[in-house]
Amino acid sequence: MEKNKTSGAPGITPDAAAAIARILKVCGHPVRLRLLCAIENKQPCVSDLWQCLDEDQPVVSQHLAVLKRAGIVRSKASGNRRIYSIADPFVKALVASLATARGR
Numbered sequence: 001m002e003k004n005k006t007s008g009a010p011g012i013t014p015d016a017a018a019a020i021a022r023i024l025k026v027c028g029h030p031v032r033l034r035l036l037c038a039i040e041n042k043q044p045c046v047s048d049l050w051q052c053l054d055e056d057q058p059v060v061s062q063h064l065a066v067l068k069r070a071g072i073v074r075s076k077a078s079g080n081r082r083i084y085s086i087a088d089p090f091v092k093a094l095v096a097s098l099a100t101a102r103g104r
Contacts, residue, residue, distance in 0.1 A: 020090070026070045026083050027091060031055065033098075039073060040095045045081040059065060 019032075027033055031053070038044060038052050050060040064084065067073040074087040086092045 006067065010104060023070070024087065026066060026072060027094070029063065029066075031059065032067055035060065035063055035067065036072070036091065036095045037098060039084050039086055040092070040099075043083045043085045045078075045083055047081075049084070 027036060034053050035049060038049055041089040042048075044052070046057065046060060046064065049064070050057045053060060064073065064075075068075065072086065072088045072091050073084050075084050077083075087096065
């Protein structure tokens, strides 16, 4: 029997599912998820983040580098500081929805 290409999850192709899974895998680390929640709508610098998360600066920097390489966050120079924001619209919506879930 020939497999129907349109069966399965409606509205998502295998390629789209794989791309989303890669993003979720990167975001799924607890420190990275906390970083994304801290970055949401605030555009903090690294020192703000490591103080807010109570993590060592190298740990925060390493996780930010992973998020940046994946295209999930971006940074821009502001004086002698680097300001971080969420670059990926999917991740931005996901993090915003976590605020609703946290209220439960």
